[in-house]
Amino acid sequence: MDSDSDFYGDEETVSALEARVASFDVHNPYETCPSARQLTESIPAFLARLPPATTDWRPGLDWIWIANPFHPPARAPLLAQFRKGGAERLALFAQFEKMTTTAAGGRGGGGAAKAQRDVAAERREAVADLKALAGACHVVTGKWMLFPEPGQVNEVWGKVARATAEGGLGTVAKVETRIESGKARLVCVYTRDFRDKEDVARVLGRMRELELVRPEGRQIYYKSDAWTELGIYGGNEWGIGASMYSSNEIFGYIKMLASGSHDMLRES
Structure with a gap:
């Protein structure tokens, strides 16, 4: 290796990569929301400003939000x-x-x-x-749900927030503010479309890499916003499952994808 520039690529490669970065239309759907991370705010500053373990609920501050700034705006749901x-x-x-x-x-x-x-x-x-x-009706977003205990919520949220801001997790994430001490918090990691099983699996795989979930550990569940809009919760009167997927199901899907059983998966 002749120089540091060899490690990063030749001038043509570097120029192409810089052009790709410049072409990203970064945006923040929560630009005017004080309970969300702003693009001018570093992740450490955001986490310090709104630590979920000690940020109390009040009107207008029931959730703390962060968006993937590289994700294109979604179509407005009907x-x-x-x-x-x-x-x-x-x-x-x-x-x-x-x-x-x-x-x-x-x-x-x-x-x-x-x-x-x-x-x-x-x-x-x-x-x-x-x-x-x-x-x-474009009501296709959904989320993986985590329930960390109060003592772990800052650590869990920190991992989710950093990965979301870097564009490597889902489209948006949110965490509950504190209503009562000792209560587990809900952290939601959103994907763009519950019908896109491969993307749902990709996000779960990234959560595994972040040690937020394990195949042999406690299951987590994925719920669509469509079901939330219709009031389809656990024990509903229609007998419809409240969750679209479980982590065990999707880890099995990932394993089959890795084995090359593509045709069988697409039929499931």
């Missing part, structure tokens, strides 16, 4: 249309379930078992319809 259409589809499913189970009550033999199968099939169809509606 929330009103999605909520209306989603509520109508859920109501249709609830009506079908009620009619099917009521009719089965008057039959003997295997009537109840058949009703359960019919309801399960209709539920799967309703979920597929809701996902399609979410895509049409």
Whole structure:
């Protein structure tokens, strides 16, 4: 190696890389939000200004935010249309379930078992319809959820914030402010599209590298914002799973990707 410049590349390579960096349209969707990191603010300064372990909740400060400045702005979601259409589809499913189970009550033999199968099939169809509606209305973001204890929240949030700001994690991240001492905090790491399983897996893989999650450790879960908008939480009345993915499922997906089982994965 003749000089330091050899390590970084020749002049043509360096110029090309500098041009790529200059072409990035960095932006901050939370430019006017005091509870978010600003582009003029260093990560150490941001973490020192709003440490989640000791930043108390108050009106307008329920979350601390940081955005990936290299991620292009997303299309505005059509929330009103999605909520209306989603509520109508859920109501249709609830009506079908009620009619099917009521009719089965008057039959003997295997009537109840058949009703359960019919309801399960209709539920799967309703979920597929809701996902399609979410895509049409651009309500496609989702998030991996972490629940660090108060003593670990600053460390966990620091890793998430740095990786997000560097463009290597998700699109946005947020952490709860302190409401009561001793309560675990929610940290959300967002991806751009819950339908993009490879990107969901990439973000989880990066979280593993940051030692935020382990394949053999406690599972974490990924939830779509579409389900949040429709009030689909754990134990909901429609029997729809509140989470889109678990870390165990996606770690298995990553393993199969690494083994080259691409065709089988795309069919799943």
